[in-house]
Amino acid sequence: MVSQFAGKTVFVSGGTSGINLGIAQHFAREGANVFVISRDSAKVEAAVAGLRALGAQADGLSADVRQFDQVKGALDQCAQTFGPIDILVSGAAGNFLAKAENISSNGFRAVMEIDVLGTHHVMSAAFPHLRKPGACILNISAPQGSVAMVGQAHVCAAKSGIDMLTRALALEWGPYGIRVNSVSPGPIADTEGQKRLVPNPAAVQERIDAIPLRRMGSLTDVSDLCLFLASDKAAYITGTVIPVDGGTTLNPTPTRMGQFLED
Ligand code: NAP
Ligand code: COA
DSSP: OOOTTTTOEEEEETTTSHHHHHHHHHHHHTTOEEEEEESOHHHHHHHHHHHHHTTOOEEEEEOOTTOHHHHHHHHHHHHHHHOSBSEEEEOOOOOOOOOGGGOOHHHHHHHHIIIIIHHHHHHHHHGGGBOTTTOEEEEEOOGGGTSOOTTOHHHHHHHHHHHHHHHHHHHHHGGGTOEEEEEEEOOBTTOHHHHHHOOOGGGHHHHHHTSTTSSOBOHHHHHHHHHHHHSGGGTTOOSOEEEESTTGGGSOOTTGGGGGSOO
């Protein structure tokens, strides 16, 4: 059976590693045409080669989501190559573990600009190219968007900002037939994000013990939710923040990450 995603255009910001690359690969396997961006051109090249090896038409560009002109250039090129954008994934993000009093102005700004301003850049530059009606936007959030966590003040501010952008744009763009949702993964195994939040391998089991489903998530767990949200079966879902986190937000151990922080 031909996949409903065959020939669709998918754009993924930060789509060159980890969770976002997993999402890009999932759509590629379904026959979609995929365009990825991130800062590091070597990562872009490797990701595009990997997507093509899956049989997809794929392309990419090196771009910093903090720079509107670079984001616009990438979205223009994506639409020129593959046509109107059906699925837009905003996944570029920055994170590090630090107590609030140790986060410099520049450090706070870096995360806010990559996550919140970057998501605005991706959505606003994509708007002229989005298929109307029918486009689906997926903003990659995190439990920090809903639950306060020690060492994560900047990320809590940024991800909750992304979730409000999701709701605001679902409201504004619903009449065009554009759906906007946040996907909120819990701890996903073998990712950069987890390495940064649980830098001590001995503490990984403790992290797992606090997850109601007693395991870290996989790239497939997240990608399957993205596929569902982009499908016809989710045609009436917009403006939501959907966790794929094994119940992490029910038992978020908000202070425990503080153990990795120096006084
Ligand atoms: P990752 O591999 O580091 O992915 C981040 C991606 O964003 C990379 O491709 C990076 O590539 C790109 N990026 C960073 N800054 C950028 C910028 N200024 N402009 C353009 N691209 C930029 O990390 P990950 O752990 O898979 O995280 C992926 C997403 O999932 C993030 O939104 C994260 O917040 C979310 N998340 C992760 C977890 C987890 O357990 N890992 C849990 C919840 C949510 P370059 O370095 O080449 O720019
Ligand atoms: N603790 C405290 N501050 C930190 C820090 C840490 N662990 N890591 C970086 N910073 C600060 C820097 O000191 C700098 O502030 P300063 O100029 O006052 O010294 C500021 O953050 C910006 O750092 P810089 O490396 O210049 O920024 P960048 O724009 O190149 O990188 C980051 C942005 C810091 C978010 C970087 O970690 C990054 O590129 N991350 C992308 C990948 C990622 O985070 N993946 C996981 C996603 S969940």
